[in-house]
Amino acid sequence: MSTVYEVADRAGVSTATVSRVIHGSNLVRPDTRERVLAVIEELGYVPDGSAQGLSRRRKDIIGLAALERGTTEVGIEKTSPLFMDELVHAVESVLRGTECSLLLTFGPAGEPFQRRIRSLSGKVDGLLVAEEVMPPGQLRSLARRIPVVAIAGRRDETELDVVAVDNTAGMRALAAHLIEDHGYRRLGFLAGPADSPDARERLEAFRQAVAGHPGCVLAPVLEGDFSEASGAAAARTLLALRPAPEVVACANDQMAIGVLLQFQGSGVAIPGDMAVTGFDDIYASRVVAPQLTTVGQPFRELGHRAAQRLRARIEDRELPQHTEILPTRCAIRASCGCPAPGSR
Amino acid sequence: MSTVYEVADRAGVSTATVSRVIHGSNLVRPDTRERVLAVIEELGYVPDGSAQGLSRRRKDIIGLAALERGTTEVGIEKTSPLFMDELVHAVESVLRGTECSLLLTFGPAGEPFQRRIRSLSGKVDGLLVAEEVMPPGQLRSLARRIPVVAIAGRRDETELDVVAVDNTAGMRALAAHLIEDHGYRRLGFLAGPADSPDARERLEAFRQAVAGHPGCVLAPVLEGDFSEASGAAAARTLLALRPAPEVVACANDQMAIGVLLQFQGSGVAIPGDMAVTGFDDIYASRVVAPQLTTVGQPFRELGHRAAQRLRARIEDRELPQHTEILPTRCAIRASCGCPAPGSR
DNA sequence: CGGGACGTTGTAAGCGGTTACATCCGGGTG
DNA sequence: CACCCGGATGTAACCGCTTACAACGTCCCG
Numbered sequence: 001m002s003t004v005y006e007v008a009d010r011a012g013v014s015t016a017t018v019s020r021v022i023h024g025s026n027l028v029r030p031d032t033r034e035r036v037l038a039v040i041e042e043l044g045y046v047p048d049g050s051a052q053g054l055s056r057r058r059k060d061i062i063g064l065a066a067l068e069r070g071t072t073e074v075g076i077e078k079t080s081p082l083f084m085d086e087l088v089h090a091v092e093s094v095l096r097g098t099e100c101s102l103l104l105t106f107g108p109a110g111e112p113f114q115r116r117i118r119s120l121s122g123k124v125d126g127l128l129v130a131e132e133v134m135p136p137g138q139l140r141s142l143a144r145r146i147p148v149v150a151i152a153g154r155r156d157e158t159e160l161d162v163v164a165v166d167n168t169a170g171m172r173a174l175a176a177h178l179i180e181d182h183g184y185r186r187l188g189f190l191a192g193p194a195d196s197p198d199a200r201e202r203l204e205a206f207r208q209a210v211a212g213h214p215g216c217v218l219a220p221v222l223e224g225d226f227s228e229a230s231g232a233a234a235a236r237t238l239l240a241l242r243p244a245p246e247v248v249a250c251a252n253d254q255m256a257i258g259v260l261l262q263f264q265g266s267g268v269a270i271p272g273d274m275a276v277t278g279f280d281d282i283y284a285s286r287v288v289a290p291q292l293t294t295v296g297q298p299f300r301e302l303g304h305r306a307a308q309r310l311r312a313r314i315e316d317r318e319l320p321q322h323t324e325i326l327p328t329r330c331a332i333r334a335s336c337g338c339p340a341p342g343s344r
Numbered sequence: 345m346s347t348v349y350e351v352a353d354r355a356g357v358s359t360a361t362v363s364r365v366i367h368g369s370n371l372v373r374p375d376t377r378e379r380v381l382a383v384i385e386e387l388g389y390v391p392d393g394s395a396q397g398l399s400r401r402r403k404d405i406i407g408l409a410a411l412e413r414g415t416t417e418v419g420i421e422k423t424s425p426l427f428m429d430e431l432v433h434a435v436e437s438v439l440r441g442t443e444c445s446l447l448l449t450f451g452p453a454g455e456p457f458q459r460r461i462r463s464l465s466g467k468v469d470g471l472l473v474a475e476e477v478m479p480p481g482q483l484r485s486l487a488r489r490i491p492v493v494a495i496a497g498r499r500d501e502t503e504l505d506v507v508a509v510d511n512t513a514g515m516r517a518l519a520a521h522l523i524e525d526h527g528y529r530r531l532g533f534l535a536g537p538a539d540s541p542d543a544r545e546r547l548e549a550f551r552q553a554v555a556g557h558p559g560c561v562l563a564p565v566l567e568g569d570f571s572e573a574s575g576a577a578a579a580r581t582l583l584a585l586r587p588a589p590e591v592v593a594c595a596n597d598q599m600a601i602g603v604l605l606q607f608q609g610s611g612v613a614i615p616g617d618m619a620v621t622g623f624d625d626i627y628a629s630r631v632v633a634p635q636l637t638t639v640g641q642p643f644r645e646l647g648h649r650a651a652q653r654l655r656a657r658i659e660d661r662e663l664p665q666h667t668e669i670l671p672t673r674c675a676i677r678a679s680c681g682c683p684a685p686g687s688r
Numbered sequence: 689c690g691g692g693a694c695g696t697t698g699t700a701a702g703c704g705g706t707t708a709c710a711t712c713c714g715g716g717t718g
Numbered sequence: 719c720a721c722c723c724g725g726a727t728g729t730a731a732c733c734g735c736t737t738a739c740a741a742c743g744t745c746c747c748g
Contacts (some may be wrong), residue, residue, distance in 0.1 A: 013697075014697065014698045015694085015697075015698090015699095016697070016698060016699080016702085017697060017698080020697090022694095027695070027696065027697085028696075028697085029695085029696065032696080032697085051703090053703090054703045054704065054705085055702080055703055057703075123708095168711090235699090
């Protein structure tokens with residue numbers, strides 16, 4: 001691996017000049033620049049990121065830590081956290097236009113993952129954390145060391161920036177549609193894991209919406225882990241339940257898909273015998289039949305805002321704390337009982 | 345941000361000792377170790393990755409560069425490269441057990457992306473490149489500077505390690521099923537982009553399989569870009585075609601799903617009026633109705649092997665070059681015309 | 689023709705770790 | 719009791735790059 005020194009030697013200049021050329025400083029005479037560039041090209045020289053990071057005090061890397069949910073069954077391809085994938089792409093596409101790169105880590109909640117994030121924090125200029133990857137206290141102390149932006153974290157954070165979506169409005173609109181437009185009275189809910197702030201908000205919003213309509217009852221309320229498998233399991237529970245709800249709203253799309261497929265496999269017609277709804281609007285929700293009625297999250301926007309906010313905070317650590325709530329959009333499709341569109 | 349010096353000061357030891365404690369060297373007296381650890385805890389000290397990277401000559405970061413396909417239409421949520429997402433998770437899960445982190449970058453093929461990869465190469469110990477993100481020549485010169493493992497790249501590479509899947513066997517088996525079991529005679533193919541070695545192999549394998557069966561004809565052969573939208577577009581072309589093929593095999597699942605949904609939207613029954621197959625076996629292919637007959641890629645395995653190979657090569661740059669082809673598995677489901685399973 | 693100003697280039701001191709090597713110290717040995 | 723040995727710790731060089739500052743023309747002006 002060649003170094004600045006080697007380049008400087010061969011070009012007959014000092015390392016300072018090489019550095020200036022690399023960074024496009026205009027205090028270099030054109031012919032000197034040419035000579036240096038030629039050597040760089042010849043050697044295939046690329047500056048060492050560590051050395052650069054050490055010297056300027058900035059690594060041009062930001063981290064993204066996200067929970068990986070669902071059970072990792074050996075031998076079985078587990079379903080990946082699709083929600084996160086969308087986010088990763090959104091964040092990456094912002095960074096693409098910059099010098100900054102994205103360091104990624106996934107993991108199941110817990111001690112080891114927290115340690116990993118901690119050690120990762122030494123390699124980055126700032127960190128994006130999705131959901132509750134660690135207890136609030138730890139998160140705050142992390143945020144005291146390096147810039148942190150929480151994605152879909154607790155909304156009541158006062159020491160970190162937060163970018164999240166408006167679960168409440170979205171879920172409320174969906175509930176209103178189910179109750180007012182479809183006239184459902186007995187509504188089931190498949191909640192997400194309690195350690196997800198989003199999951200908690202969605203359940204709470206749905207609960208309140210149902211409570212706001214006399215004559216409506218919320219039952220049963222089941223809990224899953226956001227995985228398709230947990231949706232299927234919930235469906236099996238529901239199958240045995242009397243009286244069955246008319247609709248089951250799920251805290252995310254993957255569980256809704258699990259419910260839907262399990263029902264269909266058991267001969268229950270969706271939405272004829274039972275309606276199902278999701279939340280997130282992932283790719284698969286538009287692909288399943290019937291198409292899933294759900295609440296769309298602005299993934300792209302979420303990733304963009306979070307990435308931009310983080311970069312801003314890296315620039316200026318004194319920025320005032322800021323919580324940003326992005327709107328959601330109810331996507332009424334067929335699984336709730338609405339007529340299927342003739343074509344997509 | 346605290347440094348080793350600060351920790352050393354407060355603990356009343358030298359930086360060498362702090363370093364020893366951090367790395368669990370056993371030449372430190374237990375009580376000294378305790379004292380140092382206490383200070384580290386108190387300060388929330390985390391060693392700086394750049395400094396570490398510079399000093400040991402290893403950054404404990406590997407990069408993954410992958411193509412982002414499909415058009416980025418403004419205002420429209422584009423479908424993400426699901427295949428890559430699966431791969432990312434696989435790679436990340438290998439790294440999880442190590443000190444190493446994953447630096448990610450996506451981008452459309454082209455000059456800017458190549459430059460980005462080049463600058464990224466200074467921040468990592470090794471690079472995983474998926475498909476043909478750059479011309480073979482450039483790739484090789486990159487590989488001369490840092491360890492590179494190609495995922496799903498050209499199989500004939502002699503200067504880099506390659507990990508890929510057996511497209512040929514998978515596609516051949518699928519074709520045999522369509523021709524021999526279903527008796528299709530007029531087969532269409534929706535190929536992937538010409539810049540993908542995988543896409544080329546799949547087309548070629550299908551072509552040969554059809555040619556090997558007298559009486560069978562391969563027509564039409566269309567080309568897409570691996571996106572769902574390009575599948576839908578192909579379906580519209582097919583709709584107008586006389587005589588229409590009995591089945592259209594697609595070079596990946598997303599295009600197959602695009603074809604399938606477009607057909608269904610136009611009142612064509614799948615597989616009744618026309619059969620459709622895919623390749624990859626992504627999550628959505630099991631969710632769509634009818635379930636997609638496809639060829640399964642061992643994503644996990646692919647990611648594992650590639651990551652492991654790269655780590656091995658980082659350890660020992662003199663390792664002999666090695667190309668590894670992983671088996672694929674034909675997943676016969678319903679979209680080819682086979683009876684749908686009663687339940688999943 | 690001396691001297692400032694400016695444009696170009698070089699020198700060298702960090703940045704925050706790691707680690708080879710030196711040092712120190714206590715205890716066992718002949 | 720001098721000596722040696724080995725375990726614990728400290729010292730300082732070095733990793734490759736950036737950058738403040740110094741140095742060096744050269745040109746222009748008085």
